[in-house]
Amino acid sequence: QQQVKQSPQSLIVQKGGISIINCAYENTAFDYFPWYQQFPGKGPALLIAIRPDVSEKKEGRFTISFNKSAKQFSLHIMDSQPGDSATYFCAASRGGATNKLIFGTGTLLAVQP
Amino acid sequence: NAGVTQTPKFQVLKTGQSMTLQCAQDMNHNSMYWYRQDPGMGLRLIYYSASEGTTDKGEVPNGYNVSRLNKREFSLRLESAAPSQTSVYFCASRYRTGMGRETQYFGPGTRLLVL
Numbered sequence: 001q002q003q004v005k006q007s008p009q010s011l012i013v014q015k016g017g018i019s020i021i022n023c024a025y026e027n028t029a030f031d032y033f034p035w036y037q038q039f040p041g042k043g044p045a046l047l048i049a050i051r052p053d054v055s056e057k058k059e060g061r062f063t064i065s066f067n068k069s070a071k072q073f074s075l076h077i078m079d080s081q082p083g084d085s086a087t088y089f090c091a092a093s094r095g096g097a098t099n100k101l102i103f104g105t106g107t108l109l110a111v112q113p
Numbered sequence: 114n115a116g117v118t119q120t121p122k123f124q125v126l127k128t129g130q131s132m133t134l135q136c137a138q139d140m141n142h143n144s145m146y147w148y149r150q151d152p153g154m155g156l157r158l159i160y161y162s163a164s165e166g167t168t169d170k171g172e173v174p175n176g177y178n179v180s181r182l183n184k185r186e187f188s189l190r191l192e193s194a195a196p197s198q199t200s201v202y203f204c205a206s207r208y209r210t211g212m213g214r215e216t217q218y219f220g221p222g223t224r225l226l227v228l
Contacts, residue, residue: 006155032215043117043203043219044156089155099144099207099215100171103155 003027004092006104013111019077021107023090026071030092032099035064035075038087038106047088048075080111115139117220119204125226126194134189134223136204144207145187146171146217147179149200156203162187194227201225 005024013019025033034049050057050064050073057064063076077084090104120135138145143164148156158171160179168179176198178190191198202223209215 009153034217041221043205043221045219046216049214099209099217100158100161101146101156101217102172103157105153105155 003102004090004104006090006107008107009105010108011110013077013080013109015080015082015111015113017080017111019075019080019084019109019111021075021088021090021109022072023074023092023104024070024072025092025102027092027094027102028071029094030102032093033064033066033073034091034101035062036089036091036103038089040086044089077109080109082111082113085109085111117204117206117218119202119220119223121223122221123224125228126191127228128195130194131190131192132194132225133191134202134204134225135186136188136220137186138204138206138218139185140206140208140218141184142206142208142218143184145181146205146207147177147187147189148203148205149173150203150222151200159189159202194225196227199225199227 035047036044037047038044048059048062061078066073088107091101093101117138146161147159150156157173162168162181165184180188204220205217207217
């Protein structure tokens with residue numbers, strides 16, 4: 001049972017364009033929604049995260065939009081660059097002492113120069 | 114400050130062989146995790162340890178055991194490897210601030226092939 005659904009599976013964007021990756025979750029008890037970035041041969045690294053008390057969080061070119069009623073959240077990468085080419089994972093957890101993250105299946109982003 | 118380190122980087126096993134994947138963190142984090150990553154399936158939690166001396170099952174624990182040796186080290190053991198355990202294994206540790214911001218720091222991974 002997949003609790004976090006991520007789409008698209010892959011994405012090709014031109015340099016300078018906007019990359020958008022979407023995730024939907026099922027468990028209304030989730031209260032922490034991070035995005036991780038992974039380059040080939042490396043471990044994932046936290047990119048940006050949001051809690052459901054806000055609808056949007058921006059850090060540089062990266063923005064999370066959060067829709068609590070629809071149980072959806074998305075990552076927007078503005079002015080996409082070739083260096084952004086990586087796999088992106090959304091995740092969700094209930095936080096607390098253990099913070100067990102439930103990951104989406106990942107999106108492979110390729111930014112063409 | 115090396116962060117999260119994992120050994121070995123690569124391993125090939127034959128079906129039925131056993132091995133232990135090692136993980137260590139030097140960030141004084143309480144919580145540590147083991148994940149496996151398979152194509153099209155994201156990362157799935159195998160086991161976690163909320164603090165030294167405690168461990169608990171995650172989403173896919175069958176075929177694995179863990180040991181939280183001390184606060185720094187969290188090992189994953191495959192007692193009798195199966196081809197279905199071919200995967201990339203990641204260890205992570207968790208940092209949480211008093212402001213509620215938290216991060217899981219991942220190691221570089223161990224690539225395991227079971228023949």
